[in-house]
Amino acid sequence: xxxxxxxxxxxxxxxxxxxxISSSAHLRLTAAFAGWHDPGAAFTAITQIGTxxxxxxxxxxxxxxxxxxxxxxxxxxxxxxxxxxxxxxxVIVGSIPIxxxxxxxxxxxxxxxxDLRLTATTLIVMGIVLGIADRMAARDEEGGRHxxxxxxxxxxxxxxxxxxxxxxxxxxxxxxxxxxxxxxxSGGLLLGFTREAAARYSxxxxxxxxxxxxxxxxxxxxxxxxxxxxxxxIFATVIAFFVGYAVIAWFMKFITTxxxxxxxxxxxxxxxxxxxxxxxDVLSPHAGESGS
Numbered sequence: 001x002x003x004x005x006x007x008x009x010x011x012x013x014x015x016x017x018x019x020x021i022s023s024s025a026h027l028r029l030t031a032a033f034a035g036w037h038d039p040g041a042a043f044t045a046i047t048q049i050g051t052x053x054x055x056x057x058x059x060x061x062x063x064x065x066x067x068x069x070x071x072x073x074x075x076x077x078x079x080x081x082x083x084x085x086x087x088x089x090x091v092i093v094g095s096i097p098i099x100x101x102x103x104x105x106x107x108x109x110x111x112x113x114x115d116l117r118l119t120a121t122t123l124i125v126m127g128i129v130l131g132i133a134d135r136m137a138a139r140d141e142e143g144g145r146h147x148x149x150x151x152x153x154x155x156x157x158x159x160x161x162x163x164x165x166x167x168x169x170x171x172x173x174x175x176x177x178x179x180x181x182x183x184x185x186s187g188g189l190l191l192g193f194t195r196e197a198a199a200r201y202s203x204x205x206x207x208x209x210x211x212x213x214x215x216x217x218x219x220x221x222x223x224x225x226x227x228x229x230x231x232x233x234i235f236a237t238v239i240a241f242f243v244g245y246a247v248i249a250w251f252m253k254f255i256t257t258x259x260x261x262x263x264x265x266x267x268x269x270x271x272x273x274x275x276x277x278x279x280x281d282v283l284s285p286h287a288g289e290s291g292s
Contacts, residue, residue: 072085
């Protein structure tokens with residue numbers, strides 16, 4: 001991987017990680033359209049550490065409060081009913097599905113799941129799901145002539161079952177094209193949570209999963225150092241951090257007043273374009289993969 005490739009891929013990672021359009025799909029597509037080799041699951045996992053560092057800094061006060069209260073609640077009974085202590089447990093519970101499924105389907109994730117036809121399918125299907133979820137939220141918030149405004153749930157009403165559903169939605173993002181934020185936010189909206197609550201829990205839930213995935217890949221790459229270019233990869237991770245921080249700050253403001261429909265239209269249009277390019281042999285479904 002060249003330094004120029006790492007610059008572009010770092011920018012793509014930072015721009016797309018927090019938007020419901022799938023960063024893994026865009027990294028894969030960027031390489032395919034440019035005629036580069038697929039950056040691979042290891043590159044994606046490591047550069048995601050950069051964007052998760054942005055989450056850690058952006059939500060630093062929330063995270064510090066949750067971690068502190070959760071640890072103290074282990075030996076202070078009075079704190080166990082505290083919302084921050086509960087959130088600590090809910091992040092742990094919600095992280096279980098992706099941890100289990102990520103290990104079970106690791107070989108499929110780094111192999112067959114990177115087929116561009118599957119990516120196109122998930123872009124379209126999850127775009128439709130996000131659109132339906134967003135429309136349901138809008139109807140509750142706006143009401144209508146024959147419908148009263150329905151109050152949506154906040155994080156204070158998040159329970160263990162909700163956490164597991166969020167976790168299963170996050171696990172779907174192991175497939176390129178699904179989108180971690182897109183899947184978890186859609187799940188949250190369908191469960192009746194506000195856009196802000198769904199997004200906030202989605203970002204908090206991603207922290208242990210992404211950091212664990214990155215650490216696992218670093219360990220794996222360290223044992224086989226010839227599989228990755230460390231210099232360009234670290235450079236891309238730093239780029240992803242700075243761009244990602246700017247994007248998450250913008251996105252958290254955007255979702256308080258705006259609809260997700262622009263992302264829905266973009267996902268569906270991109271998926272259809274991808275199918276058209278593959279169907280006309282302009283693009284191979286395995287473009288950019290090692291050896292292609």
